[in-house]
Amino acid sequence: MLSFEQKQAIIESFPELTKKQISLKRLNYHFEDSQYDKTIVVQQLHPNGNGFIFVGEGGPYEADERGLINIFDATEDDIKEMIRYSIALLSTKEEDASEEAGEQVWRNREGGELKLVNEDDLWNIYHGLNLEDSFESQEAAILYLKEEGFRRN
Structure with a gap:
């Protein structure tokens, strides 16, 4: 300890x-x-x-x-x-966390693109049509995206 x-x-x-x-x-x-x-x-x-x-x-x-x-x-x-x-x-800026519906596009420096979508009380991250990950809060999803080197488009 x-x-x-x-x-x-x-x-x-x-x-x-x-x-x-x-x-x-x-x-x-x-x-x-x-x-x-x-x-x-x-x-x-x-x-x-x-x-x-x-x-x-x-x-x-x-x-x-x-x-x-x-x-x-x-x-x-x-x-x-x-x-x-x-x-x-x-x-995490308020404007990042304020969008409750729709989808957000996030990109990294290499040109990779992920979409953050609010669906059925979950925040899902998609790579194309494939589900990458799911989170219970938008803040946690945004934190994951930022840690992986993605920025909101």
Whole structure:
């Protein structure tokens, strides 16, 4: 298990996060450039090593009802991956997430094209006529597309 100091060093390696001390010597780390009211990425990091990372709902993580994952037993790689995911999720622009119907075309630098389509309460990604992947939220689908190097057309 990583110590409080080790977790703190990992978290503070992300220059886009701002540390704020709260009660009982706990720390929160905010992403001030969030496109949402939610800015806390790391919540209640405690000297005993306990704390939470915001990962939202409908993505690749099993979060609680608040969209948080406990990091008490997390590895360095787990913490880095979750923080990157959280920052990307909070960076998703409102205009990217505002289109509730229809289809969106996404392209990568190599000229590849994927379509994001809202169908039956799922956000489906298609390569041509083939289903590439499905997500429960548009935010998770957009995050996947961005991580794969695609940008909205």
